[in-house]
Amino acid sequence: xxxxxxxxxxxxWLETNPLDAPTQxxxxxxxxxxxxxxxxxxxxxxxxxxxxxxxxxKNTILKHRSTLVEKGLIQYENQGRExxxxxxxxxxxxxSVNNTPEYEPICEPEHEPIESTSVNNPPIRTPKQEPxxxxxxxxALDLEPFCDPNSAPLYKQNKNKLxxxxxxxxxxxxxxxxxxxxxNLTESTKRHIRNMLADGYTVEEIMAAIDNYAEVLNDQQYxxxxxxxxxxxxxxxxxKFKSASHPRTNFLKDKAxxxxxxxxxxxxxxxxxxxxxxxxxx
Numbered sequence: 001x002x003x004x005x006x007x008x009x010x011x012x013w014l015e016t017n018p019l020d021a022p023t024q025x026x027x028x029x030x031x032x033x034x035x036x037x038x039x040x041x042x043x044x045x046x047x048x049x050x051x052x053x054x055x056x057x058k059n060t061i062l063k064h065r066s067t068l069v070e071k072g073l074i075q076y077e078n079q080g081r082e083x084x085x086x087x088x089x090x091x092x093x094x095x096s097v098n099n100t101p102e103y104e105p106i107c108e109p110e111h112e113p114i115e116s117t118s119v120n121n122p123p124i125r126t127p128k129q130e131p132x133x134x135x136x137x138x139x140a141l142d143l144e145p146f147c148d149p150n151s152a153p154l155y156k157q158n159k160n161k162l163x164x165x166x167x168x169x170x171x172x173x174x175x176x177x178x179x180x181x182x183x184n185l186t187e188s189t190k191r192h193i194r195n196m197l198a199d200g201y202t203v204e205e206i207m208a209a210i211d212n213y214a215e216v217l218n219d220q221q222y223x224x225x226x227x228x229x230x231x232x233x234x235x236x237x238x239x240k241f242k243s244a245s246h247p248r249t250n251f252l253k254d255k256a257x258x259x260x261x262x263x264x265x266x267x268x269x270x271x272x273x274x275x276x277x278x279x280x281x282x
Contacts, residue, residue, distance in 0.1 A: 001039050001090055009091035010073075017071065022051060022056055025181065027073060029053040034088050044083040167193045168204045173207045174230045177214040178180040182230055192234040205242055206234075213241040222251045 019027075029050060037043045050061050068074045072094075074088040170193050171185045182189070196206055200249065213233065214221040228237055241247040 001034075001088065002092065003031070003035050005090075005092050006090065011015055013091055019067065019071075020064065022054055022060060023067050025054045026050065026061065026064045027068055030068075030074060030086055031088060034086070039136075042077075042085045042087050044085050046081075046083050071210060084238075114245060116181075163194060165195060166197060169203060169205055170210075171230070174210055177210055179210075179214055179217060180227055180229050186231075189231055189234075192231055196234055201238065208243050209238045209241040212243065213237060216241070216247055216251050223253045224251045 002226045007028075014024070030045070033038065033049075046264050047061055051058060054061065054064075056064075064075060065074070069076050073089055073091075075089065077085040077087075079085060093235055167190050168185070171182070171189065175181050194207075197203070210233070213228075217227060227255050239245065
């Protein structure tokens with residue numbers, strides 16, 4: 001049997017011989033099983049297997065099997081306690097299957113139609129050969145389509161993996177500062193970190209804000225003493241303590257101090273004054 005041709009013939013046959021959906025599903029399932037069996041003339045299949053494929057009860061399988069037998073689409077033999085045998089009736093080769101519509105079969109002929117010279121004999125018609133691409137396309141319809149992977153889901157998956165790594169990096173960096181140590185990384189904290197990253201903050205910016213916050217809390221020259229947990233810091237503190245907001249200057253008790261002193265990194269050349277000295281004085 002030709003799987004594709006039989007299915008196409010069955011679709012054409014249904015135009016003048018309507019069947020219930022479960023009956024059609026049973027026929028398709030039997031065809032698929034016979035295909036896997038290598039197109040044996042008779043093959044066996046258990047009712048439980050058909051029930052699982054069609055997703056109906058045993059009684060429903062028996063009912064629709066009787067319909068297929070009655071329509072001449074299959075043959076069935078009861079083997080007592082053994083599994084029953086099935087035989088698929090070809091719609092291509094058997095025109096007597098309840099008004100199977102006449103049509104030119106899809107095949108690969110070698111000759112053009114030959115007109116018979118006999119009066120009593122009808123002309124022998126050999127179908128025209130179809131292009132190879134057309135035949136390949138018809139065969140492909142029966143196969144599971146294979147397409148190139150979509151890059152968007154892969155990008156999204158990689159981005160999610162990257163976000164997970166960033167989340168743990170930020171969480172560990174927070175605990176390393178020992179502001180308020182959290183034992184577990186909660187879903188709420190993960191969500192807040194994702195939101196910050198989605199808003200355009202980089203991991204480095206968030207970690208720098210944490211460093212600034214820890215410095216302000218632990219240095220007596222700053223007046224800020226309130227300790228947030230990580231969730232609250234992400235909601236309320238990142239903007240205040242990000243480096244662009246100059247927190248090590250804004251939270252100084254003594255505003256007269258220079259930003260370099262406040263940051264703990266005094267430039268030893270800050271007070272150096274250039275002097276004009278002539279070459280003769282050197």
